Amino acid sequence: MTVLAQLRFALAALAGHRARSLLMVLAMAIGVAAVVVLTALGEGARRYVVGEFASLGTNLVIVLPGRSETTGGPPPLTGLAPRDLTIADAQALLASPAITDVAPVVVGAAPVAAGGREREVLALGSTRSLLPVRHMTVAEGRFLPGGDPERGPPVAVLGATLRRELFGNRRAVGEQIRIGDRRFRVVGVLTDTGRSVGLDLNDLVVIPVAQAQALLNAPSLFRILAQARGPAAIAQAQDDIRATIRARHEGEDDVTVITQDSVMNTFDAILGTLTLVVGGIAAISLVVAGILVMNVMLVAVSHRTAEIGLLKAIGARPGVVLRLFLAEAALLSVLGAAGGLALGYGGVALIGALVPDFPVAAPAWAVAAALLVATGTGLLFGVWPARRAARLDPVQALARR
Amino acid sequence: MLLRDLYGMAAHSVASHPLRSLLTAGGIAVGIAAVTLLTTLGQGVQRYVLAEFTQFGTHLIAVNPGKTETVGMMGGILATVRPLTFADAEALARLPEVQAVVPGIYGNGRVSAGRRARSTYVNGVNHNMPEVWRFQVRAGRFLPPDDDAAARALAVLGSRLKTELFGAESALGRTIRVGERRFRVVGVMAPKGQVLGFDMDDAVYIPAAQALALFNREGLMEVDLLYRAGGDEARLVEAIKRTLTARHGREDFTIVTQNQMIDVLGRILGVLTFAVAALGGISLLVGAVGIVTIMSIAVGERVGEIGLLRALGATRGRVMALFLGEAVLLALGGALIGLAAGIGGARLIGALVPALPVRTPWGYALLALAVSMLIGLAAGVFPARRAARLDPVEALRAE
Amino acid sequence: MIALEGVGRTFTVGGSPVHALVDVALAVRAGDYLSIMGPSGSGKSTLLNVLGLLDRPNAGRYLLDGREVGTLNDTEQAAVRLHQFGFVFQFFHLVPRMTAAQNVGLPLTLAGVPAPQRQERVAQALAACGLADRAGHRPDQLSGGQRQRVAIARATIMNPQVILADEPTGNLDRASGEQVVGILEDLNRRGMTLIVVTHDPAVGERAQRRIHMDDGRISADHAR
Numbered sequence A: 001m002t003v004l005a006q007l008r009f010a011l012a013a014l015a016g017h018r019a020r021s022l023l024m025v026l027a028m029a030i031g032v033a034a035v036v037v038l039t040a041l042g043e044g045a046r047r048y049v050v051g052e053f054a055s056l057g058t059n060l061v062i063v064l065p066g067r068s069e070t071t072g073g074p075p076p077l078t079g080l081a082p083r084d085l086t087i088a089d090a091q092a093l094l095a096s097p098a099i100t101d102v103a104p105v106v107v108g109a110a111p112v113a114a115g116g117r118e119r120e121v122l123a124l125g126s127t128r129s130l131l132p133v134r135h136m137t138v139a140e141g142r143f144l145p146g147g148d149p150e151r152g153p154p155v156a157v158l159g160a161t162l163r164r165e166l167f168g169n170r171r172a173v174g175e176q177i178r179i180g181d182r183r184f185r186v187v188g189v190l191t192d193t194g195r196s197v198g199l200d201l202n203d204l205v206v207i208p209v210a211q212a213q214a215l216l217n218a219p220s221l222f223r224i225l226a227q228a229r230g231p232a233a234i235a236q237a238q239d240d241i242r243a244t245i246r247a248r249h250e251g252e253d254d255v256t257v258i259t260q261d262s263v264m265n266t267f268d269a270i271l272g273t274l275t276l277v278v279g280g281i282a283a284i285s286l287v288v289a290g291i292l293v294m295n296v297m298l299v300a301v302s303h304r305t306a307e308i309g310l311l312k313a314i315g316a317r318p319g320v321v322l323r324l325f326l327a328e329a330a331l332l333s334v335l336g337a338a339g340g341l342a343l344g345y346g347g348v349a350l351i352g353a354l355v356p357d358f359p360v361a362a363p364a365w366a367v368a369a370a371l372l373v374a375t376g377t378g379l380l381f382g383v384w385p386a387r388r389a390a391r392l393d394p395v396q397a398l399a400r401r
Numbered sequence B: 001m002l003l004r005d006l007y008g009m010a011a012h013s014v015a016s017h018p019l020r021s022l023l024t025a026g027g028i029a030v031g032i033a034a035v036t037l038l039t040t041l042g043q044g045v046q047r048y049v050l051a052e053f054t055q056f057g058t059h060l061i062a063v064n065p066g067k068t069e070t071v072g073m074m075g076g077i078l079a080t081v082r083p084l085t086f087a088d089a090e091a092l093a094r095l096p097e098v099q100a101v102v103p104g105i106y107g108n109g110r111v112s113a114g115r116r117a118r119s120t121y122v123n124g125v126n127h128n129m130p131e132v133w134r135f136q137v138r139a140g141r142f143l144p145p146d147d148d149a150a151a152r153a154l155a156v157l158g159s160r161l162k163t164e165l166f167g168a169e170s171a172l173g174r175t176i177r178v179g180e181r182r183f184r185v186v187g188v189m190a191p192k193g194q195v196l197g198f199d200m201d202d203a204v205y206i207p208a209a210q211a212l213a214l215f216n217r218e219g220l221m222e223v224d225l226l227y228r229a230g231g232d233e234a235r236l237v238e239a240i241k242r243t244l245t246a247r248h249g250r251e252d253f254t255i256v257t258q259n260q261m262i263d264v265l266g267r268i269l270g271v272l273t274f275a276v277a278a279l280g281g282i283s284l285l286v287g288a289v290g291i292v293t294i295m296s297i298a299v300g301e302r303v304g305e306i307g308l309l310r311a312l313g314a315t316r317g318r319v320m321a322l323f324l325g326e327a328v329l330l331a332l333g334g335a336l337i338g339l340a341a342g343i344g345g346a347r348l349i350g351a352l353v354p355a356l357p358v359r360t361p362w363g364y365a366l367l368a369l370a371v372s373m374l375i376g377l378a379a380g381v382f383p384a385r386r387a388a389r390l391d392p393v394e395a396l397r398a399e
Numbered sequence C: 001m002i003a004l005e006g007v008g009r010t011f012t013v014g015g016s017p018v019h020a021l022v023d024v025a026l027a028v029r030a031g032d033y034l035s036i037m038g039p040s041g042s043g044k045s046t047l048l049n050v051l052g053l054l055d056r057p058n059a060g061r062y063l064l065d066g067r068e069v070g071t072l073n074d075t076e077q078a079a080v081r082l083h084q085f086g087f088v089f090q091f092f093h094l095v096p097r098m099t100a101a102q103n104v105g106l107p108l109t110l111a112g113v114p115a116p117q118r119q120e121r122v123a124q125a126l127a128a129c130g131l132a133d134r135a136g137h138r139p140d141q142l143s144g145g146q147r148q149r150v151a152i153a154r155a156t157i158m159n160p161q162v163i164l165a166d167e168p169t170g171n172l173d174r175a176s177g178e179q180v181v182g183i184l185e186d187l188n189r190r191g192m193t194l195i196v197v198t199h200d201p202a203v204g205e206r207a208q209r210r211i212h213m214d215d216g217r218i219s220a221d222h223a224r
């Protein structure tokens, strides 16, 4: 019997029990589709977060005041340390050839008022360098002016939301606003960025760092964002920063230096693992589908005892009978896997259409694994019934009704 | 027909195909086992995290400077134009039902004693801290009840920091430096271990006023209040809001009660547990498809029997009930096997990871049984209706 | 007791009608012994199914003890079948996974008779059919004749008024056939109405009243 003939035989047998075959295909398809959709969601979450991090800036090295020697613990988030991290410290980092740009940052909460409207927002003190380092863009007017960061004119750049809340449709650039008890002139408005991890860039006001320090009474910087020359320069930049700060802080190592990459990699790893786990849980259903295939094939063997007896009586070798039943199981799983793929990709496309910002995409490894597991379990669970069929004694098989 | 006989008959036909029934139930069993295991672990994690929180007590209220809408979770970390002060903390301490108040400011600094030094967490608090946070002093005593705004330069060491700086020697009465300032050690805390990643033992506790000076900062990061057990939390929150609004002229602070935190956390973790359980539920769905398949096959095999039952005077409803009963039995049997496996698996993990408080969720177990019964019913409806709708004459001729 | 008036039953096969029963009128008194004979396809089984309320006529009336039963709903007809009719089929129709006793007890189970009473009555019925020692056997462990006797025990367990037998000896050798017919006639002597469809003239001739069917009509009705 040729392989093609065997397949045709199996297909005919399956078509003879259409409802039952469809149900088994459905079971397989649910499992495969579940794996595809769930891993696609996990992968989407991973890509989303990685993308968000990338949008925060590239090759960033972040300097926080304070340090903790507890290994594995969180970094000193509060940013309070006996020795201030100063604007001069930040400027000194520019001496390193590995660092192309530096943005000192002071952050605080402050009420912003204009024309009778008031809103409590984040006040971000920084320099002109913040724009390229944090990958921000300006929609109206211009960003903070350059010049000596230790001084800075009372000018402000508004986030998109804050601009809307304070000025509505009116012109904002050139207007006066109050931040706390100080007066500022609006010179620009940031581009609407949508949501982002960390700070909401739409509901804040950016002012020169020296102005922010005075306003918030914050002698120390909250962070320094330094941009390394390239991915290869990040390690060098970290070393240079530590050395520079140590020299400026009387030999003390009292800052924490973290890289954007390390934070991103941590998230990447966590979400990658999550995707794997979620896919694995979904794959359990494939095993259940495999058990179902085995069960139904066993039933089929006992129903078709006479048929098997006849096949053997007219000279089919046990190997042929075995392959006939295996072909049936394989056909079921392949059809199920194909149906599941269609269902899964349909689901992924639907999610993609409903939530366009979310980059859902089934990872190739998950799809391959789902297909492999589906056909694998189908075949594996088909072996027992097929062997049962192959071992039937033709005389007894024919004798039974 | 007696219900007992109905189930007897259903059970009898289920038992007459032991392998087939076992495999069918096995599909449901795998699903239920997955759901049970996952929810048990999920609840274990939930319990673990909540225990981490409740160890500080539940009669706690934290006040941070700044409004939540603006600064989100960053609370007191950011600088603000309107800081919380010692005077604010004192005003809060005078409210009725308030038992103790801790002004807080937290940072990092270098702590040295002799030639040994360590960069560690520096926590500015006051004498009420052990009572409010439920911390224990191992040696000496905690900070004395000085005036908050003018407290003396005394320090209490976390147990890990003490070992790092002094080894086995006594630290009491010794002088340490935190930043450029000198402090006299008056006590050492009992070990507390890690809480949500923070090593509570690698820290030094100094008076908040000293910490403010050390960090060159004006305002407090947080004021923690402990109120009397049985106190009315909602009323107290209102009172805090009124007091501070009156003092600041506006609502420029955020109040978070420990109960709210625990609530929110519990809800998030509950949703996660549910989501994970739903994932396991996919297997249950596939198992249900298995029941539909096998019951359809059974109806096909037993057409003659169905015709006979009808000829003998069984109504359509009775035939339907019989096949539904079989489907439910298959599902329930699977659920029992799955529960046993799931609970066993969870216990095993619990034994391997002692930190995880794994407890059998009997509520969930009952729910799983109820759900599997519903699954059996739902999966059985299609084949059972086919059986019930068979024309008796046709059915009898089929054989 | 039974009265059919103008009963017709038409099947539609592939769009064209097949008249299985045409204007059948039949009256049967309690305790009668009827045989129905006729060529294959003449409507014998259809008539028996209509009599046993397994099938609904398209036309005519069916009175059972003066009560119109042709128009009863499914549930009511099921109750009538359970309590007033006993069926015996050519192919026995025993549930293969049940023992002889369980098969015989099936109508009692359906009627909601509690297990202890059931056992007693099943034992009696089996003994009456000479199967007292086969109670625990499953159908595949019994001979054809024994299987049909189990079926008869099942048909009589509810003490029905009427036994309807469709070719009860059709699958049996002569000796087993004789035995089965003997048991049925015994029941008739004790007052049960007996209606037997058969192709075997030797069996048919034994009835007091012999009905002959042709093309869905009753073509002859002899009484002795």
Ligand SMILES: Nc1ncnc2c1ncn2[C@@H]1O[C@H](COP(=O)(O)OP(=O)(O)OP(=O)(O)O)[C@@H](O)[C@H]1O
Binding pocket: B394, C011, C012, C013, C018, C019, C020, C039, C040, C041, C042, C043, C044, C045, C046, C047
């Ligand atoms: N369910 C059905 N669908 C279509 N036609 C049917 C059906 N049942 C019976 N018939 C037709 O009705 C006619 C009478 O059938 P019935 O089974 O009553 O014959 P019978 O006399 O019992 O024959 P036999 O002696 O072969 O058993 C036949 O022509 C048959 O083909």
Ligand SMILES: [Mg+2]
Binding pocket: C044, C045, C046
């Ligand atoms: Mg017939």
